[in-house]
Every structure is written in structure tokens, then in C-alpha cells.
Amino acid sequence: MTVTTGPVMGEPLPIELANATYAVRGHLQDGLETTEQLAFWLEQVRSRLPLPPSDADLRDVNQQDLATARELRDAIRALAGAAVDRTAPPQPALDALNGCVRTAPSWRELRWADAPSAEARNDARPITAALADIAELAVDLFAGPALADLRACHAPGCVLFFLKDHPRREWCSAGCGNRARVARHYQRTKA
Numbered sequence: 001m002t003v004t005t006g007p008v009m010g011e012p013l014p015i016e017l018a019n020a021t022y023a024v025r026g027h028l029q030d031g032l033e034t035t036e037q038l039a040f041w042l043e044q045v046r047s048r049l050p051l052p053p054s055d056a057d058l059r060d061v062n063q064q065d066l067a068t069a070r071e072l073r074d075a076i077r078a079l080a081g082a083a084v085d086r087t088a089p090p091q092p093a094l095d096a097l098n099g100c101v102r103t104a105p106s107w108r109e110l111r112w113a114d115a116p117s118a119e120a121r122n123d124a125r126p127i128t129a130a131l132a133d134i135a136e137l138a139v140d141l142f143a144g145p146a147l148a149d150l151r152a153c154h155a156p157g158c159v160l161f162f163l164k165d166h167p168r169r170e171w172c173s174a175g176c177g178n179r180a181r182v183a184r185h186y187q188r189t190k191a
């Protein structure tokens with residue numbers, strides 16, 4: 001059986017996780033319903049994590065990890081929605097995000113072989129650590145300058161978030177840009 005998740009599009013990791021709720025032809029899809037889907041999603045993004053989980057770690061993904069990932073995803077979606085709508089952030093979403101950060105505090109240690117380098121460290125299970133690191137990246141995203149560029153895609157039926165990384169970007173993807181243009185053209189010709 002093929003495992004599918006939401007689209008992974010090179011956005012910052014907290015946004016990628018938020019986008020594991022997505023839509024296909026106007027129907028909302030949940031990309032994180034099973035532990036297999038979470039393992040597959042983590043596999044797609046693991047090279048971008050401070051502590052990439054191994055194949056064995058991914059085979060170890062359990063129901064508790066799934067519950068944590070879903071709660072974090074929904075919290076980030078709620079906070080991102082509040083940010084783009086400029087409304088008050090829901091307290092339960094703030095609590096869920098901060099609770100996830102606290103499950104696995106990470107730190108960096110100095111390594112010095114040929115040259116000095118910083119090594120990411122965490123004592124928690126690798127999957128717990130990965131989700132806590134994504135939660136902490138969400139803290140940086142919401143509290144940092146990138147928040148000004150956070151957008152919700154307004155193409156018909158799309159529910160994804162993206163960072164407007166160049167001034168003319170209006171959509172999460174080229175596909176959404178095309179669908180929005182077709183919809184506008186249809187509106188004009190109908191009028």
C-alpha cells in the first residue's frame with residue numbers, strides 16, 4: 001500500500017507539519033492518520049531536523065508519537081490562522097505548543113576534532129526529540145521576523161500555509177496559482 005501524507009514543499013518545518021492537513025479538490029484531507037503516515041512524513045523531512053531520526057527510529061513510531069504530532073500540527077495551524085487573520089491566539093494551542101517543547105529540551109555541545117563545531121543533543125527518544133524540535137522551531141517562527149511573511153493560500157479550496165519568500169509570490173504552489181487564474185477567468189467570462 002502506498003503511504004501518502006500532506007504535500008512537503010520546502011517550507012519551514014512547522015509550516016510543513018501544519019500542511020499535513022490539506023485539501024484535494026475542495027475536500028479536507030488528514031495526512032497524519034496512522035503511525036505509518038507519521039513515519040513517512042518524518043522520513044521526508046528528517047535531513048532538515050537538528051537530530052535526524054534513523055530508519056530504526058522511524059520503524060519505532062508509536063500511537064503516542066502520532067497523538068503528539070497531531071496535537072502539535074493542529075496547534076500550529078490554529079496559531080498560524082490567528083497570525084494571518086490578526087486575531088487572538090487560542091490559549092489551548094499555545095499550551096499544546098509549549099507543552100511539546102518541554103517534553104524534550106535540546107541543547108548543543110562543542111565538538112573539536114579538526115575544527116570546532118556545535119553538535120545538537122537531546123536525551124529523549126529520537127521521535128519525541130524530533131517533534132519537540134519542530135515545536136521549538138515554531139516558537140522561533142511565531143516570535144521572529146519570518147512571521148511577517150506567513151500567508152494562508154487563498155486559491156480555491158486550498159488550506160495550506162506558506163512563507164512569502166519573494167515579493168510577487170501569492171500562492172503556496174504553481175498549481176494553486178494556475179487554479180486561481182482559471183477561477184478568475186471563469187468569473188470574468190461569466191460576468
Ligand SMILES: [Zn+2]
Pocket residue numbers: 153154155158159160171172173176
Ligand atoms: Zn495553495
